[in-house]
Every structure is written in C-alpha cells, then in structure tokens.
Amino acid sequence: MKKLLTITAAILLTVCTYAQDKTIKDLQDQSSRAIKKDEKDTVVKTWKKGGQFSLNGSQASLSNWAAGGDDFSLAITAYLNLYAFYKKGKHSWDNNLDVNFGYVNTTSTGARKNDDRIDFLSKYGYELNPKLNLAGLFxxxxxxxxxxxxxxxxKTxxxxxxxxAYLIVSLGLDYHPVKNLSIFMSPxxxxxxxxxxxxxxxxxxxGVDSFKHVKNEIGAYVTVNYTANLTSTVSYKGRLDLFSNYKHKPQNIDIFFTNMFAVKISRVLSATWSLDIIYDDDVRQFGKNKTSPGTQLKSLIGAGLLVRF
Incomplete structure (x- = not known):
C-alpha cells in the first residue's frame, strides 16, 4: 500500500511539474511575441502644414555727426510663408502663400516701401507615374x-x-525629377x-488699354519651384515663371524669378538674402521717355528673427 501511494505521489508530482513548466513556457512565448499593429489602427497623415516668419530691422540716429548723414533712419522688412500640402493615393494638392513687406523711413526722404508682394499658388495633381502628374494650377x-x-x-x-494684380489659370503636366523640384509646363x-x-x-x-481695368492673354506657361537645405545652416527657396503671349510678341517672354536664401545663426536668428528679377514686356515705364520695357531687379539683405513652424 505504501509502495502504491509512493508511486501515485511520484506520478502526480511529475504531472504537476510538467504542467507548471508548460504554463511558464507559454507565458514566456506570449511575452516575447512581437505585437503586430492592425492596419486600421495606423492613421496615414494626408496633410503637411507649416511655414516660416522672418523679421529684419535696423535703426540709426545721428546727432552733431561730423561725417554727415540722416539724423534718423529706420528699416524693417518682414516675410511670411504658409504652406499646406495634401497627398492621398494618386491625388495631391499643394498650396503656398508668400507675403513680403518692407518699410524705410529717413529724415531726408521720409517714409516709403522697399518691398511689397502677395503671392498665392495652388496646384492640384493626379499621378500618372511616380514622377509625373496631370495638374491644374491657380x-x-x-x-x-x-x-x-x-x-x-x-512723387509719381x-x-x-x-x-x-495677376491671375493665372493653367492646365498641364507637373514633373518631379528629384525631391523638392517641381517643373510645371502648360501649352x-x-x-x-x-x-x-x-x-x-x-x-x-x-499693358491694359486706357480706361480699361482688365486684360486677358492666352499663352504658354512654365513654373519651376525648388526648395533645399544646401547645408545644415543654409536653406534656399526659389521660383521661376515664364509666360509667352500667343497673340502679341510671343518671342518676348515674361519672366518672374524670385529667390530666398536663409543662413541660420541660432535657433531663432538668421541672415537672409532675397533676390527678385522681373521682365514684363507690357510694363513700359523705363527708358528715356518712360515707354520701354526693362529688367526689374530687387535685392534685400537683412539679419534678424526667423521662426519656422
């Protein structure tokens, strides 16, 4: 009887030990198993929004200054950029707003602006292949x-x-050969x-007829947009627009070329240089008799606040 009880106890102990070892092993396997996310739990971000704001200023005051100069001068330039980019499947929608304004005030010349621009660009695209979209532009x-x-x-x-004010509506192809470079072409x-x-x-x-307020032109249009971080501290944003009027001197292509370089000095301080070049055959305010077109050039250099958000 004692022998039977001993054998029975040994069997129960073996079974319990095996069951305990199996339970521990199952718990270890479950704890080490990689957790897989359900695709429905992963939200794809379709909008990318942001912008930057820069404010540059300088001020000078003179009193009994032998070398001469204005008793007081103040210069302020501000730049605001806002963007909102949408991408889902084959559909994309890019929106960009640039606002520039500059103000100069001196005792000799008074107050006047030296920079002023509102520029809104909106472009919808349908992907034909990874580098080419069928696109509409405003x-x-x-x-x-x-x-x-x-x-x-x-003063005049x-x-x-x-x-x-200029408004362009266009349908064409939008080519992206490399990252951050867009070439839109429309016949x-x-x-x-x-x-x-x-x-x-x-x-x-x-170019608008006398006493008229609107003029319409049909032509070919190309716009090239590029943004890049040239180094860890230097960034660049540029845009080149070309327009040829089919009905009037199509060989005289209108040019709008804007460039912005920013050099990061610290977290919120930077130096900026903007360079704009414009040629519009309809703007005839230059030359000896103020009746000829001309190349317009604007260059602004400043240092101050730069905030990206």
Whole structure:
C-alpha cells in the first residue's frame, strides 16, 4: 500500500511539474511575441502644414555727426510663408502663400516701401507615374500698398493694391525629377492683368488699354519651384515663371524669378538674402521717355528673427 501511494505521489508530482513548466513556457512565448499593429489602427497623415516668419530691422540716429548723414533712419522688412500640402493615393494638392513687406523711413526722404508682394499658388495633381502628374494650377499675385517713383520735388504713383494684380489659370503636366523640384509646363494658359486704380488705368499702365481695368492673354506657361537645405545652416527657396503671349510678341517672354536664401545663426536668428528679377514686356515705364520695357531687379539683405513652424 505504501509502495502504491509512493508511486501515485511520484506520478502526480511529475504531472504537476510538467504542467507548471508548460504554463511558464507559454507565458514566456506570449511575452516575447512581437505585437503586430492592425492596419486600421495606423492613421496615414494626408496633410503637411507649416511655414516660416522672418523679421529684419535696423535703426540709426545721428546727432552733431561730423561725417554727415540722416539724423534718423529706420528699416524693417518682414516675410511670411504658409504652406499646406495634401497627398492621398494618386491625388495631391499643394498650396503656398508668400507675403513680403518692407518699410524705410529717413529724415531726408521720409517714409516709403522697399518691398511689397502677395503671392498665392495652388496646384492640384493626379499621378500618372511616380514622377509625373496631370495638374491644374491657380496663381494670384499683387501688392498691398501704393508704390511711387520719387524725385527731389515730387512723387509719381506706380502701383496700388490690385493695380497691378495677376491671375493665372493653367492646365498641364507637373514633373518631379528629384525631391523638392517641381517643373510645371502648360501649352494653354490664361492670364489676367487687373488695374483697379483709376489713374493708372487711365494711363494705360501694365499693358491694359486706357480706361480699361482688365486684360486677358492666352499663352504658354512654365513654373519651376525648388526648395533645399544646401547645408545644415543654409536653406534656399526659389521660383521661376515664364509666360509667352500667343497673340502679341510671343518671342518676348515674361519672366518672374524670385529667390530666398536663409543662413541660420541660432535657433531663432538668421541672415537672409532675397533676390527678385522681373521682365514684363507690357510694363513700359523705363527708358528715356518712360515707354520701354526693362529688367526689374530687387535685392534685400537683412539679419534678424526667423521662426519656422
């Protein structure tokens, strides 16, 4: 009897030990198993939004200064960029807004602007292949405040809000050969030029007929956009627009070329250089008699606040 009880106890002990070892092994296997995410639990980000703001300024005051100069001078330039990019499947929608404004005030010349631009670009694309989209484009560009040509004794109005303003609607192909480079090409585009200021309209400025406020042109359009971090501290953003009017001197291509370099000094401080080049065959305010087109050039260098968000 004792022998039987001993054998029975040994069997039960063996079974319990085996069951315990198996339970421990199952728990170890479950704890070491990789957790797999359900695809439904993973949210794909379809919007990418952000921008940057820069503010550069300088101020000087002189009193009894033998070398001469303005008693007081103040210069401020501000730049705001906002963007919102959408991407889902074969559909994409890029939106970009640039706003520039510069102000200069000195005792000798008074207050005047030295930079002024509102530029909104919206582009929808349908992917044909990884580097090529069928795309539609909308671009609007104008300025905020009145601009003048100054002489020693007078000033002449040259521009105003919505005078001029440019609107382009276009359908074409958008090519992306490398990252951050877009080349949009359209054989058929429509461009409107608006001159809402009555005095500028009466003078027939910006190619709009005298006393008219709108002019439409049909032509070919190309816009190239590129952004890059050239180094760990230097960034670049550039855009080149080309437009050829089929109905009037198509060989005289209108050019709008804007560039922005930013050098990061610290987390919020930077130095910036912007360079804009414009040629518009309809803008005939240059030459000896102020009746010829000309290449327009603007260069601004500054140091100050730069915040990205």
């Amino acid at each position: 671009n609007f560009r104008t300025q905020m405040a009145k601009g003048y040509e100054y002489t020693e004794t007078s 109005l040259l521009s105003d809000f919505f005078a001029p 058929i585009s429509s461009r409107w030029t608006f001159v809402e200021n009555d005095s500028l309209s009466a003078a027939g400025q910006f």
